[in-house]
Every structure is written in C-alpha cells, then in structure tokens.
Amino acid sequence: MCATKVLFSRCFAVSKLNTPILSYIQQNSMSVYPNYYIEPIYRKETQQELxxxxxxxxxxxxPTKATLNGQTCSDSYDPVIALFTNYVMRQGLKALAREQMDKCFENIKRLQLEKYHKCTTEEEKLKIELDPKKVFHEAINNSKPLLQLTGVKRGGVRYQVPMPITDRRSEFIAMNWLVDAGKEKDRKVRFAMQLARELVDASNNTGKVVKRKQDLHRQCEANKAFAHYRWS
Known part of the structure; x- marks a missing residue:
C-alpha cells in the first residue's frame, strides 16, 4: 500500500511539471523566457513611429522581455557606439573601455577644433564636422567593405573567391579594423589618441583603414575570374 502511494505521488508530481513553460525551458534551456515573449521596444523613436x-x-x-542593462531610451545612447565599445573592451573591463571611448571623442573634438581655427575662410570652416559622434559614424560608413575573399577548394586547389557580405558583417569588419589601427602605435601615443586620429582620417575617406578596404576591393577585382566558383 505504501509503494502504491509513492508511485501515485511521483506520477502526480510529473503531471504537475508538464506545463508549456517548463517544456519550453527544457527545449531551450539557454533562455528564461518562453518563445511568445517579444523583444523590448525601448527607443523613443520606435515608440513614436508605432x-x-x-x-x-x-x-x-x-508579454515582453525585460530590458538589458545597456538598453536605455536616453538621448545620449547610441547603439553603434555601444557596440564599438564592446569591441574595444578586453577581459571584461567595460568601465575602462567606456573611459577610452570618452577620451577618444574628446580627442576628436580637439583635433577638429584645431583644424577649424586654422581655416581662413568660412567655406573651409563649414566643411569641418565638429560633432565627434557624426565623425565616428562617417568613419564607420567609409570603412565598410562591400566584398570579402573566401577560400573555396576546387580540384585540389584553393581559390580566393570574392563574395558579397551583409551590412552587419561589413560593420563588424570595419570596427575591428579601426580597433586594430588604434593599437598600431608607439609608446608615446595613447590608444585613445591614435584611435581618434584613425577615426578622423576615415571620416575624410583617408587613412590606414580606408586603404585596407581599398586593397581588399582590389584583390576581389583581381580574383573576379573565380567568382563562378561561388555557385559551383
């Protein structure tokens, strides 16, 4: 009789646990939200459009998921700058990465002001952008590659085949190039200053990163004869 009670209690416990939410958690153990929860809409611009x-x-x-720590409706928040800060970050030191980005924007402002005060005419002054955020976005757009080379093996030979890439992948490559260019410095130049110089050069469509993008495009142009291997 006791064994029957124990068996009945176990069956009852299993039947109670068999709920849609728990079954979803078992199938998707990496998420605490069921699949019918939507992403939070935290940007004021998106809310106004809706x-x-x-x-x-x-x-x-x-039902809506909770917002993350970095998701805010503040006017000073920029998702592209936040993403770039994550690429700058090393070993989880987010506060240090934010400090470096603040110094970088400060240096961009100083560099642009120096150029502004050296101008002699109003037309030259109007061409200089003094907003560091606009300089940053312009540098990212000018550094994005349109193509990339992918190794494809055909007949025992590996060919470098040019392929188009998505905008997200292009942005990822451009940001990594800019971070790498900021690290190419001597001991007399800090990372924030070197990165600021590279961003200013890239915003003017010059510098190491833009040259790197152009070299990649030249290689893709030189290997366009192998483009048909992409579909074969």
Whole structure:
C-alpha cells in the first residue's frame, strides 16, 4: 500500500511539471523566457513611429522581455557606439573601455577644433564636422567593405573567391579594423589618441583603414575570374 502511494505521488508530481513553460525551458534551456515573449521596444523613436501608425495597441497585452542593462531610451545612447565599445573592451573591463571611448571623442573634438581655427575662410570652416559622434559614424560608413575573399577548394586547389557580405558583417569588419589601427602605435601615443586620429582620417575617406578596404576591393577585382566558383 505504501509503494502504491509513492508511485501515485511521483506520477502526480510529473503531471504537475508538464506545463508549456517548463517544456519550453527544457527545449531551450539557454533562455528564461518562453518563445511568445517579444523583444523590448525601448527607443523613443520606435515608440513614436508605432504611435503614429497606430500599431502601438498591438503590443499592449503581449508579454515582453525585460530590458538589458545597456538598453536605455536616453538621448545620449547610441547603439553603434555601444557596440564599438564592446569591441574595444578586453577581459571584461567595460568601465575602462567606456573611459577610452570618452577620451577618444574628446580627442576628436580637439583635433577638429584645431583644424577649424586654422581655416581662413568660412567655406573651409563649414566643411569641418565638429560633432565627434557624426565623425565616428562617417568613419564607420567609409570603412565598410562591400566584398570579402573566401577560400573555396576546387580540384585540389584553393581559390580566393570574392563574395558579397551583409551590412552587419561589413560593420563588424570595419570596427575591428579601426580597433586594430588604434593599437598600431608607439609608446608615446595613447590608444585613445591614435584611435581618434584613425577615426578622423576615415571620416575624410583617408587613412590606414580606408586603404585596407581599398586593397581588399582590389584583390576581389583581381580574383573576379573565380567568382563562378561561388555557385559551383
């Protein structure tokens, strides 16, 4: 009789645990949210667009995930700068990476102001961008490659085949190139200053990173005869 009670209690416990949420957690153990939870909409611009289109009412009763620490609706928050800060970060030292980025933007401001005060005409002054964030975004856009070389083996020979890449991959490559260029310095130049110089040069479509992108495009142009191996 006791064994029957124990068996019944075990079966009852298993039946209680068999819920949709627990079954989802068992299938997707890396997430604490069920699959019907949506990503949080924390940007004011996106919220205003939803209000204008009238789609904001669709999200009133839909379960939403909690926002992360870095997700904020502050006007000073920039997702591209936050992503670049993560690429600069080493060994989890996020505070140090943010400090380096703040110094970098300060150096960009100083470099641009020096050029601004050296100008003699108003037309030359208008061409100089004094906002460090705009200089940063322009540098990222000018550093993005359109193609990349991928090794494809055909007949025992490995060919370097040019292939188009997505915008996300292109942004990733450009940011890594800029970080690597910031590290190429001597002991007299700090990382923040070297990175600021590279960003200013890239915003003017010059510098090491832009040259690296152009060299990659030349290699892709030289290997365009192997482009058909992409589909074979």
């Amino acid at each position: 209000v204008k289109t009238g789609e904001i009412s669709k999200y009133s009763h839909i």
